[in-house]
């Protein structure tokens with residue numbers, strides 16, 4: 001057992017309020033989960049007598065109340081990688097169901113969401129970075145309060161930057177319209193790199209406010 005109970009030990013588990021038990025959340029890209037995976041998670045929770053399982057607003061499944069000594073064995077049983085990335089990195093992307101099933105959808109959220117996750121998830125950034133993708137203006141994935149938010153329209157993607165929830169909520173600023181998926185990915189690459197290069201340890205919205213939206217747009221568009 002670790003003598004130094006940090007919030008994110010090497011085993012992909014986070015110590016809980018009781019400072020005794022741990023929580024883990026397996027990586028489930030975009031919250032798309034196979035029945036077998038659900039069964040495996042349920043079986044593991046039962047086998048190791050977890051306190052409870054919680055579905056989060058970020059489309060994660062977290063198993064709570066695990067003794068530290070069982071963590072390795074649980075990951076072996078699950079055969080999944082840890083998905084509970086925290087800290088100053090690009091977090092797993094959140095996306096709505098989009099064209100795969102929603103009749104309101106204008107764009108394919110799953111395709112671009114999984115691609116974004118693959119390209120950027122885990123990238124170290126000056127502060128945490130959250131990304132969300134919605135297939136239409138209804139914004140079910142809440143892209144307006146994410147550091148980068150995409151909204152599908154008839155003509156492509158709208159891109160919002162600098163949104164966040166939290167203590168001081170900030171709505172994202174619209175910086176581009178009618179982009180193709182390739183153009184969105186290229187723009188995201190520029191935004192994330194520019195943010196990283198400037199090393200200002202604040203959320204993207206504050207970073208934009210500090211330099212001014214017009215200046216930010218000049219740099220990245």
Ligand code: SF4
Pocket residue numbers: 096097098099102103104105106134135136137138139140141
């Ligand atoms: S944001 Fe639009 S496309 Fe996505 S689930 Fe909501 S209504 Fe459907």
